[in-house]
Amino acid sequence: MRQQRGAHERAGTNVAGSIVGETAARIFADLADPQIINRATDDAWSAKLWQTLADAGLTLAWVPEAHGGAGAGIAEGFEILTVAGRFAAPVPIAETLLAGWLLSGAGLAVPAGPLTIAPARPTERIALDRDGTLSGRARAVPFASAAEHLAVLVSGEAGPSVALVARKAVRVERGESLAGDASDTVTFDRVAPLRIAPAPAGIDAGALMLMGAVTRSVETAGALETMLALTLRYAEERVAFERPIAKFQAVQHNLARLAGEVAAAMTAAGSAADAIASAEEFDDAIFLEAAAAKIRSAEAAQEGAAIAHQVHGAIGFTREHVLHRFTLRVLGWRDDFGNESHWAVELGNRVAARGGDAFWPLLASR
Amino acid sequence: MATELRFDPIRLPPECEALRQEVRAFLAAEIAAGTFDPDRPGHGDSHDRAFSRRIGAKGWIGMTWPKRYGGRERSFLERYVVTEEFRVANAPVRLHFVADRQSGPVLLKYAREHVKLDILPRICRGELCFVIGMSEPGSGSDLFAAKTKATKVDGGWRINGSKIWTSNAHIADYMLGLFRTSPPTKENRRHGLTQFLVDMKTPGIAVNPIYQMTGQHDFNEVVFDDAFVPDDHALGEIDGAWKQATSELAYERSGPERYLETFYVLIELIRALGDKPDTRSAEGLGRLVAQAHTLRRMSLSVAGMLQAGKEPVAEASLVKDLGTAWEQKLPARVRELSAFLSSETRNRATLEEQLAFATKVAAKLTIQGGTTEILRGIIARELGMR
Numbered sequence: 001m002r003q004q005r006g007a008h009e010r011a012g013t014n015v016a017g018s019i020v021g022e023t024a025a026r027i028f029a030d031l032a033d034p035q036i037i038n039r040a041t042d043d044a045w046s047a048k049l050w051q052t053l054a055d056a057g058l059t060l061a062w063v064p065e066a067h068g069g070a071g072a073g074i075a076e077g078f079e080i081l082t083v084a085g086r087f088a089a090p091v092p093i094a095e096t097l098l099a100g101w102l103l104s105g106a107g108l109a110v111p112a113g114p115l116t117i118a119p120a121r122p123t124e125r126i127a128l129d130r131d132g133t134l135s136g137r138a139r140a141v142p143f144a145s146a147a148e149h150l151a152v153l154v155s156g157e158a159g160p161s162v163a164l165v166a167r168k169a170v171r172v173e174r175g176e177s178l179a180g181d182a183s184d185t186v187t188f189d190r191v192a193p194l195r196i197a198p199a200p201a202g203i204d205a206g207a208l209m210l211m212g213a214v215t216r217s218v219e220t221a222g223a224l225e226t227m228l229a230l231t232l233r234y235a236e237e238r239v240a241f242e243r244p245i246a247k248f249q250a251v252q253h254n255l256a257r258l259a260g261e262v263a264a265a266m267t268a269a270g271s272a273a274d275a276i277a278s279a280e281e282f283d284d285a286i287f288l289e290a291a292a293a294k295i296r297s298a299e300a301a302q303e304g305a306a307i308a309h310q311v312h313g314a315i316g317f318t319r320e321h322v323l324h325r326f327t328l329r330v331l332g333w334r335d336d337f338g339n340e341s342h343w344a345v346e347l348g349n350r351v352a353a354r355g356g357d358a359f360w361p362l363l364a365s366r
Numbered sequence: 367m368a369t370e371l372r373f374d375p376i377r378l379p380p381e382c383e384a385l386r387q388e389v390r391a392f393l394a395a396e397i398a399a400g401t402f403d404p405d406r407p408g409h410g411d412s413h414d415r416a417f418s419r420r421i422g423a424k425g426w427i428g429m430t431w432p433k434r435y436g437g438r439e440r441s442f443l444e445r446y447v448v449t450e451e452f453r454v455a456n457a458p459v460r461l462h463f464v465a466d467r468q469s470g471p472v473l474l475k476y477a478r479e480h481v482k483l484d485i486l487p488r489i490c491r492g493e494l495c496f497v498i499g500m501s502e503p504g505s506g507s508d509l510f511a512a513k514t515k516a517t518k519v520d521g522g523w524r525i526n527g528s529k530i531w532t533s534n535a536h537i538a539d540y541m542l543g544l545f546r547t548s549p550p551t552k553e554n555r556r557h558g559l560t561q562f563l564v565d566m567k568t569p570g571i572a573v574n575p576i577y578q579m580t581g582q583h584d585f586n587e588v589v590f591d592d593a594f595v596p597d598d599h600a601l602g603e604i605d606g607a608w609k610q611a612t613s614e615l616a617y618e619r620s621g622p623e624r625y626l627e628t629f630y631v632l633i634e635l636i637r638a639l640g641d642k643p644d645t646r647s648a649e650g651l652g653r654l655v656a657q658a659h660t661l662r663r664m665s666l667s668v669a670g671m672l673q674a675g676k677e678p679v680a681e682a683s684l685v686k687d688l689g690t691a692w693e694q695k696l697p698a699r700v701r702e703l704s705a706f707l708s709s710e711t712r713n714r715a716t717l718e719e720q721l722a723f724a725t726k727v728a729a730k731l732t733i734q735g736g737t738t739e740i741l742r743g744i745i746a747r748e749l750g751m752r
Contacts, residue, residue: 232749252746259745263684267373268660274375288659295656344652345645351655356637360454363659
């Protein structure tokens with residue numbers, strides 16, 4: 001996973017700084033305008049966006065060239081997800097990146113087309129039976145119904161394995177996220193995988209959840225940035241009592257609080273993405289970074305969405321306004337790959353097990 | 367968006383890690399020698415002249431300043447590491463901390479050369495305590511309402527009036543104060559104030575203690591009765607202090623001391639919960655850990671930007687707003703999470719003593735160094751709201 005450049009020398013993952021990030025920013029700006037998507041009566045925009053992302057190699061950014069991907073590196077992949085978050089476009093870019101990362105890490109070739117990943121909740125397990133088939137149920141799998149294949153982390157007697165499974169081979173019951181995106185229940189009933197291989201060293205169900213948690217944190221931070229921009233613009237444009245509401249101290253203080261939540265999410269997610277990009281293994285320090293990012297970005301999502309809606313007033317509650325595209329997604333993302341309560345219990349237990357005297361050295365090591 | 371927020375994921379360079387180990391070893395030796403008790407932050411006077419001199423001898427005061435003034439020309443990130451380690455250890459740094467953080471940098475920028483050569487090396491040696499003279503009975507957050515007057519006389523200025531909430535004035539050697547040298551103009555109400563370096567031993571200065579609700583003595587009222595300050599102790603432009611006052615604030619706002627003030631109760635809570643906390647405690651602890659980690663990464667990111675020569679005013683203000691709100695709420699959260707501790711818990715008395723102190727201290731954390739209300743106005747302005 002180690003990247004060539006030292007983390008402290010880099011411009012940072014907050015901003016789309018690399019060519020990959022710039023490409024993603026251009027494509028999303030051209031083809032994923034939230035206003036246009038919000039008014040669209042069909043999903044023709046979705047196919048075009050996806051194809052353009054795929055043609056640019058962005059959907060397989062985390063797949064090495066040897067496995068048919070773009071080999072862009074972990075940090076660049078997180079830049080793509082920051083941009084995707086800023087547009088809150090309902091396409092399975094994060095899921096496809098994650099699936100590519102998991103499959104290629106296990107040495108499996110990665111098929112073209114949209115992918116997703118299972119399980120997406122930390123308490124669920126898909127079992128590998130002795131006859132080589134997979135059994136189990138994964139709830140709230142994002143975009144399962146839109147994916148052609150699933151990357152599945154399975155638990156077997158010999159340890160974790162990674163399997164590639166055709167969507168047609170599993171039962172998919174449609175469900176919806178808060179924002180109305182596909183969030184499906186996937187049932188594996190003695191399903192034969194297309195390909196399967198032992199998981200790479202250090203990658204298990206916990207590591208997959210950590211990686212998923214950071215992807216959602218990064219997307220959340222991106223979406224919060226847009227929520228702040230939308231809210232600032234609205235506060236300047238909206239006139240009440242004969243002046244822009246941005247002139248009112250009470251509104252200004254809400255804007256400052258929103259900026260604080262956005263800043264916290266950006267920092268926690270950016271730090272975790274950077275940490276994973278230069279990590280050798282998923283140790284306690286990476287666990288702290290990733291869990292903290294998911295916890296703090298989920299808290300920021302909750303506080304931030306509430307403030308953004310408060311400033312927007314009634315118009316922000318309409319389907320016509322784009323605000324809900326961001327607020328409902330960040331609220332929904334809280335629950336993917338472990339919600340903040342899950343990660344807080346895990347993190348609290350780890351910190352407790354290390355003891356009070358080891359706590360500050362752990363924080364200061366980051 | 368007028369301002370794009372930026373929080374780069376700064377990582378400390380390797381030289382900081384070596385320095386951190388050196389600081390920890392120094393602090394461990396001081397604790398072992400009985401200089402201070404890290405578990406009893408509310409005890410003692412939190413200043414110790416001999417201790418400050420030993421820190422100065424290590425080169426950890428004014429450490430970023432030029433060598434010709436006694437500094438060590440080390441980076442802001444190295445200073446960051448020293449500051450956070452001293453804070454977490456609850457080491458008594460009150461004597462030199464204001465000079466190190468604020469007064470020294472102002473002198474470096476605005477004092478005459480011979481004044482710098484006289485004062486700065488003594489700060490670096492840990493010999494000098496500084497007090498900030500900003501607030502007055504009629505002007506707190508609104509600095510530009512200051513009325514205490516400096517009147518031009520032959521060879522200098524005569525100061526009359528009073529400053530209030532002056533932390534450390536009773537032990538300070540010097541004050542950096544803001545005094546009115548001209549009335550404000552119609553066009554600019556901030557005009558007419560000048561910064562001065564004032565020797566606290568000057569005749570005509572009286573320091574009256576103001577005891578705090580924690581039982582400690584930190585605040586004072588300083589009364590000036592025709593106190594003389596020589597011309598060469600004026601700092602920067604006469605009547606133009608408003609141009610100078612804001613640029614240092616990024617340093618003051620975003621340091622580790624802006625979220626670590628009550629941090630000891632979190633460490634003590636972890637000790638009290640033991641290695642197998644119940645689910646409620648684990649979740650509460652995990653959230654606090656995530657929040658603390660995020661604040662540290664934000665604060666460090668601002669330090670990195672300052673080191674790179676940037677002026678992250680919005681980011682620094684956000685760190686103070688979030689950091690002080692968090693350290694203020696921390697004792698209340700720790701109190702909740704320790705509600706079901708067994709009465710047999712070994713460090714229960716220590717935790718209770720710390721909580722009592724932190725709960726009292728909490729009230730001031732969102733007031734000192736610029737209230738939350740003022741800060742949020744600044745943040746909104748930085749975000750482009752007028």
